[in-house]
Amino acid sequence: MSRPPTTAPARTRFDAAITGVGMVTAAGVGVEKSWERMRAGAGTAATGVPALAGIPAGFACAVTDFDPSGFIDRKQMWRLDRSSQLALVAAHEAVTSSGLDRDSWDATRVGVVLGNGIGGAATWEKQHHVLLERGPRKVSPLLIPMLSPNMGAGYISMMFGALGPSLVTATACASGTTAVGMARELLRSGVCDVVITGGTEAPLVPSLITGFSQMRALAGRRDDLSTTSRPFDADRNGFVPAEGAAVLVLERAEDARARGADIRAMVSGYGASADAHHATAPDPDGRGAELALRAALRDAGVGADEVDHVNAHGTATLLNDAAEARTIRRVLGKRPAVTSVKGVVGHSLAAAGAIEAVATALTLEEGRIPPTANLESPDPELELDVVFKAGRDVRAEVAVSNSFGFGGQNAVLLLTAT
Structure with a gap:
């Protein structure tokens, strides 16, 4: 076979x-x-x-x-x-x-x-x-x-x-x-x-x-x-x-x-995968999430060094944030500016990824990354460029939006500016 x-x-x-x-x-x-x-x-x-x-x-x-x-x-x-x-x-x-x-x-x-x-x-x-x-x-x-x-x-x-x-x-x-x-x-x-x-x-x-x-x-x-x-x-x-x-x-x-539509941003890539690891806990090394992220990059024909911004799943749980950070570092390095809007709107489960997709599109459209609310002391072990305290003006052309769920479900969108 x-x-x-x-x-x-x-x-x-x-x-x-x-x-x-x-x-x-x-x-x-x-x-x-x-x-x-x-x-x-x-x-x-x-x-x-x-x-x-x-x-x-x-x-x-x-x-x-x-x-x-x-x-x-x-x-x-x-x-x-x-x-x-x-x-x-x-x-x-x-x-x-x-x-x-x-x-x-x-x-x-x-x-x-x-x-x-x-x-x-x-x-x-x-x-x-x-x-x-x-x-x-x-x-x-x-x-x-x-x-x-x-x-x-x-x-x-x-x-x-x-x-x-x-x-x-x-x-x-x-x-x-x-x-x-x-x-x-x-x-x-x-x-x-x-x-x-x-x-x-x-x-x-x-x-x-x-x-x-x-x-x-x-x-x-x-x-x-x-x-x-x-x-x-x-x-x-x-x-x-x-x-x-x-x-x-x-x-x-x-x-x-x-038709002369006002285009907010483009969805240019998508990747999905499974952890095949645990019912509720993510793969601690983020290997399943990495597959989804790399698939989105490949689908869009975009290099990892071209990603300017990550709208993270960022749930504020110990395991998820750590696994996601490892994935981002391993695939994208420390270059992209990272944020999570869950500090503001909480975690709305199935709606979260859609809310974050809209936020990512608006970030690309306006050139403004919203801050990760309530972040006072960044976890030094995560080693990410997390936007906090205040928003950040950027010229972002490429962004990814991560989502992960129970059952080891991983999905990543890659958005590009118009």
């Missing part, structure tokens, strides 16, 4: 243009508000999250002042789990900002790819209590369509009349990044002309957050919650859970230019 090739065959570079972006995060509803707070490096973690009342780990980066009624019909809104609501608001902003007209596009060639790991967790937990306390006849008939992980993508396709493929990626905390990578492949293959992509997650429910707490994955330092999430700090000790969504509109670069 012959062995598979050790090096994938080279492919012609393919640039997917990012022509629209939308975000809903703890930093704000909308790209402008979220990006402003990321640039300021102002943390959002807090107690008093109503959904988490009564549990010891009752802190999170929650989306506040969220009113989807301006984008979703009130009759439909109560039929949607929060994860779908977040996705629809972000998608509305993204498609609107792209300048695309749904009345003139070929709907059969418009696809949706959304990352989601948990689905309608709040709906599931609420209806489980109804079942136990009031009996099966009181369980909502909408339970299944509200909790199914695919429904965020489904409702986006309904909102915009998109008749192309509608897919959900579930690669844990890499889901949003995987979705963007798969969306680019739909363009590259010729299946779609436009893909609405990103990630959403609404995991702030007692059972899930307690589960993370029991794993000791959550931040233990809670004296000042706004500074609790501290990626790459010597004193880091866990992540802060969050909810949120981000959506990007992708088109072929030549199509976007032909």
